[in-house]
Amino acid sequence: xSYDYKNIETKWAEAWAAQNAFYCDTHDxxxxxxxxxxxxxxxxxQGLHVGHPEGYTASDIVARMKRMQGFNVLHPMGWDAFGxxxxxxxxxxxxxxxxxxxxxxxxxxxxxxxxxxxxxxxxEVATIDVDYYKWTQWIFLQLYAHxxxxxxxxxxxxxxxxxxVLANEEVVDGKSEVGGFPxxxxxxxxxxxxxxxxxxxxxxxxxxxxxxxxxxxxxxxxIGRSEGVAITFQIEDHKESFQVFTTRVDTLFGCTYxxxxxxxPLVSTLASAEQKEAVEAYVKAASAKSDLARTxxxxxKTGVYLGVHAINPINGKSIPVYVADYxxxxxxxxxxxxxxxxxxxxxxxxxxxxxxxxxxxEGDISENAFTGDAKHIHSDFADxxxxxxxxxxxxxxxxxxxxxxxxxxxxxxxxxFSRQRYWGEPIPMVTLEDGTEFPxxxxxxxxxxxxxxxxxxxxxxxxxxxxxxxxxxxxVTPDGREGTRxxxxxxxxxxxxxxxxxxxxxxNPDAICDEKLLKHWLPVDLYIGGAEHAVLHLLYARxxxxxxxxxxxxxxxxxxxxxxxxxxxxxENGEKMSKSRGNVVNPDEIxxxxxxxxxxxxxxxxxxxxxxxxxxxxxxxxxxxxxERVYRLIDEPSFASKISDENSKELDYSYxxxxxxxxxxxxxxxxxxxxxxxxxxxxxxxxxxxxxxxYIEGFVQMFxxxxxxxxxxxxxxxxxxxxxxxxxxxxxxxxxxxxxxxxIPVSVNGKTRNVLLLPADSSEEEVxxxxxxxxxxxxxxxGKEIKKVIYVKGRILNIVVx
RNA sequence: GCGGGCGUGGCGGAAUGGCAGACGCGAUAGACUUAGGAUCUAUUGGGCAACCGUGGAGGUUCGAGUCCUCUCGCCCGCACCA
Numbered sequence: 001x002s003y004d005y006k007n008i009e010t011k012w013a014e015a016w017a018a019q020n021a022f023y024c025d026t027h028d029x030x031x032x033x034x035x036x037x038x039x040x041x042x043x044x045x046q047g048l049h050v051g052h053p054e055g056y057t058a059s060d061i062v063a064r065m066k067r068m069q070g071f072n073v074l075h076p077m078g079w080d081a082f083g084x085x086x087x088x089x090x091x092x093x094x095x096x097x098x099x100x101x102x103x104x105x106x107x108x109x110x111x112x113x114x115x116x117x118x119x120x121x122x123x124e125v126a127t128i129d130v131d132y133y134k135w136t137q138w139i140f141l142q143l144y145a146h147x148x149x150x151x152x153x154x155x156x157x158x159x160x161x162x163x164x165v166l167a168n169e170e171v172v173d174g175k176s177e178v179g180g181f182p183x184x185x186x187x188x189x190x191x192x193x194x195x196x197x198x199x200x201x202x203x204x205x206x207x208x209x210x211x212x213x214x215x216x217x218x219x220x221x222x223i224g225r226s227e228g229v230a231i232t233f234q235i236e237d238h239k240e241s242f243q244v245f246t247t248r249v250d251t252l253f254g255c256t257y258x259x260x261x262x263x264x265p266l267v268s269t270l271a272s273a274e275q276k277e278a279v280e281a282y283v284k285a286a287s288a289k290s291d292l293a294r295t296x297x298x299x300x301k302t303g304v305y306l307g308v309h310a311i312n313p314i315n316g317k318s319i320p321v322y323v324a325d326y327x328x329x330x331x332x333x334x335x336x337x338x339x340x341x342x343x344x345x346x347x348x349x350x351x352x353x354x355x356x357x358x359x360x361x362e363g364d365i366s367e368n369a370f371t372g373d374a375k376h377i378h379s380d381f382a383d384x385x386x387x388x389x390x391x392x393x394x395x396x397x398x399x400x401x402x403x404x405x406x407x408x409x410x411x412x413x414x415x416x417f418s419r420q421r422y423w424g425e426p427i428p429m430v431t432l433e434d435g436t437e438f439p440x441x442x443x444x445x446x447x448x449x450x451x452x453x454x455x456x457x458x459x460x461x462x463x464x465x466x467x468x469x470x471x472x473x474x475x476v477t478p479d480g481r482e483g484t485r486x487x488x489x490x491x492x493x494x495x496x497x498x499x500x501x502x503x504x505x506x507x508n509p510d511a512i513c514d515e516k517l518l519k520h521w522l523p524v525d526l527y528i529g530g531a532e533h534a535v536l537h538l539l540y541a542r543x544x545x546x547x548x549x550x551x552x553x554x555x556x557x558x559x560x561x562x563x564x565x566x567x568x569x570x571x572e573n574g575e576k577m578s579k580s581r582g583n584v585v586n587p588d589e590i591x592x593x594x595x596x597x598x599x600x601x602x603x604x605x606x607x608x609x610x611x612x613x614x615x616x617x618x619x620x621x622x623x624x625x626x627x628e629r630v631y632r633l634i635d636e637p638s639f640a641s642k643i644s645d646e647n648s649k650e651l652d653y654s655y656x657x658x659x660x661x662x663x664x665x666x667x668x669x670x671x672x673x674x675x676x677x678x679x680x681x682x683x684x685x686x687x688x689x690x691x692x693x694x695y696i697e698g699f700v701q702m703f704x705x706x707x708x709x710x711x712x713x714x715x716x717x718x719x720x721x722x723x724x725x726x727x728x729x730x731x732x733x734x735x736x737x738x739x740x741x742x743x744i745p746v747s748v749n750g751k752t753r754n755v756l757l758l759p760a761d762s763s764e765e766e767v768x769x770x771x772x773x774x775x776x777x778x779x780x781x782x783g784k785e786i787k788k789v790i791y792v793k794g795r796i797l798n799i800v801v802x
Numbered sequence: 803g804c805g806g807g808c809g810u811g812g813c814g815g816a817a818u819g820g821c822a823g824a825c826g827c828g829a830u831a832g833a834c835u836u837a838g839g840a841u842c843u844a845u846u847g848g849g850c851a852a853c854c855g856u857g858g859a860g861g862u863u864c865g866a867g868u869c870c871u872c873u874c875g876c877c878c879g880c881a882c883c884a
Contacts, residue, residue, distance in 0.1 A: 226884090605825085747821085
């Protein structure tokens with residue numbers, strides 16, 4: 001019998017399902033808990049791609065190890081099931097999006113089970129389940145009750161093609177992240193969540209997390225905390241004043257003009273009679289431009305003089321005020337003080353408009369603005385100071401004068417939370433006849449989606465639900481007031497903001513999760529998923545978690561203690577997998593041709609988990625070969641007969657080193673090196689005269705974390721009836737790692753000349769003597785003066801000669 | 803431009819400051835075979851050698867792929883955030 005992966009995989013998949021092998025009793029607190037979570041997938045019509053099993057295999061290996069190590073392991077899977085593709089499919093084919101989505105979920109689940117992941121399916125959740133989104137709506141009501149959800153008529157990113165509004169995070173280069181359609185700015189009525197209220201904590205608490213550095217940085221950049229000074233500029237001969245924000249208050253003496261953003265509320269008020277026409281034309285043109293057309297460092301710096309001057313509070317200098325679209329209305333106060341000598345943008349603008357420049361730091365400004373640190377000049381009391389000291393001095397002065405104060409600004413904007421879509425959670429709000437908002441009482445949740453004939457939004461941004469039957473739209477409050485239900489739905493991010501909470505207690509009808517369970521199981525110990533969620537999902541989820549912490553629902557400040565991103569798997573040609581490139585690998589085909597275990601092994605062995613790595617057909621063959629090589633050890637009589645209960649000395653070191661290495665590497669998610677060591681052990685087994693049964697069993701056990709089907713099969717063939725799930729993890733016998741003899745490389749001036757095999761307990765003197773008398777070392781010492789001998793115990797001996 | 807990451811054989815990749823290239827892929831030779839795209843054995847960074855080799859140039863150190871400075875190249879984010 002050779003390695004019959006098809007039968008083996010079918011057999012054990014059935015056995016696991018029949019025995020409910022991976023059930024986690026979350027109420028059992030007798031063992032330490034371990035919560036290992038995958039980012040749940042959007043169940044697309046395409047099914048799994050080879051990228052999915054990469055992260056899932058990694059988390060599965062850890063889950064399997066932790067169970068064997070005596071942890072109560074929660075390892076759930078679910079579905080991020082609201083989403084645009086299902087809605088678009090529904091529009092096209094005129095079927096309910098849920099029908100399409102449920103079918104995809106079924107397919108995904110089948111594929112996932114074929115890969116042997118040890119999920120506890122009793123914890124399965126889908127964001128489209130009524131029992132689930134009831135609680136998504138509940139959280140929204142709590143946010144509303146705590147003044148963190150509000151309606152705004154702000155200009156939003158509207159995508160005509162998709163017929164919906166998008167969050168800033170969903171717009172990339174002026175196009176929709178999904179589909180790549182153009183996005184325009186227009187004011188619309190939207191629900192917005194006050195994520196900015198949490199900006200400081202979202203930034204600060206990043207320090208406590210075991211997350212990839214790059215992701216921490218991306219979140220910090222996105223939040224964009226920046227400390228500076230807000231300064232008030234009085235308009236000359238006018239009652240109005242405006243505020244600017246600067247991080248370079250030290251350059252205030254070099255300010256020669258100010259700029260307001262076109263959106264700034266004072267622009268039309270301040271414009272002089274002569275300039276009014278030109279200013280209004282400019283503002284109109286600017287607002288018609290998309291963000292993409294306006295922003296970009298290389299864009300020409302245009303602007304128009306308002307016809308008024310302002311007073312620089314630090315020196316009383318009269319300076320012109322401009323409107324310019326290089327100033328963003330959405331950041332700071334929408335106005336800046338311009339210091340052309342020391343800011344590149346101001347420099348470009350001043351050159352173009354022939355404006356005055358005052359240099360206030362020593363440096364060359366003949367070609368470009370000088371932005372480095374130097375001594376201040378032309379700055380009165382700040383002369384001679386560097387940037388940091390000048391900032392302190394000038395800020396102090398401004399505060400004394402009442403003309404400025406320290407402030408902290410964030411790039412983070414509030415989260416536009418409504419979508420003009422059908423296939424999302426209805427927002428549990430009502431607009432009463434008098435125009436006021438009315439939150440639907442909790443006991444009336446869930447607000448389910450109505451059945452509809454059509455799912456597309458109407459032109460002009462009216463959501464599909466606006467066309468719902470009046471039986472759905474009309475609402476009467478418990479005290480008899482009439483109103484209309486909110487017809488916007490929530491964005492897809494809503495459901496994924498808290499699914500890790502629901503997994504713990506997924507069928508609880510009374511709360512989002514039992515309180516005691518929540519406190520026990522959170523935070524998630526290990527979270528694995530793609531780096532594409534570094535900002536969006538992970539920031540929103542942290543925001544909701546912090547809110548739930550504030551209202552006493554969860555007991556910890558952060559949801560995901562340790563985060564890891566699996567790297568992308570490229571096509572065999574090193575390019576991103578895509579249909580158009582024709583390099584897409586389908587996991588179903590690999591399972592059919594090589595088996596799920598081979599696919600898992602290959603993906604884990606291909607390289608470090610976090611790196612981008614190309615697919616390799618020969619590498620997959622290699623993985624398959626290794627499994628066969630392992631399998632033969634148990635399956636082929638000539639090898640199997642070598643397995644005995646008598647200790648086989650030959651493998652003592654190899655095995656115990658393996659246990660140590662695999663245990664540590666699995667913990668570090670360094671699966672490629674763990675597998676390399678397994679290969680070394682198997683090579684040693686092939687060389688060994690006899691195989692000590694406990695070593696073979698220990699190996700099979702560790703191997704089964706990576707290749708669970710064939711691992712369990714071998715376990716059974718070794719005479720065990722039980723599943724491997726809770727068999728105690730192998731232990732490393734440190735005593736067996738101590739060698740009688742050690743290899744000591746001897747180098748002369750850093751170049752290795754020989755390697756000596758010496759008793760492990762050799763003293764420094766003995767090692768030195770052996771080295772100095774060594775025939776292969778001697779020639780390099782002849783006629784030279786030995787200046788120094790460095791001995792690092794058990795590692796190396798270096799002789800320094802002149 | 804700013805931030806983060808990475809440059810090691812023909813390829814994927816190993817190396818707590820201590821024998822660079824573990825392990826695998828590929829390749830070469832041989833064995834067993836009717837056969838071999840199965841399996842096993844051996845070899846496999848370059849060079850005849852001394853030696854030379856971790857993108858390049860310096861530096862620290864007894865000793866550097868690893869630490870420091872500069873530089874080149876690639877990948878990923880952000881990008882007029884004042």
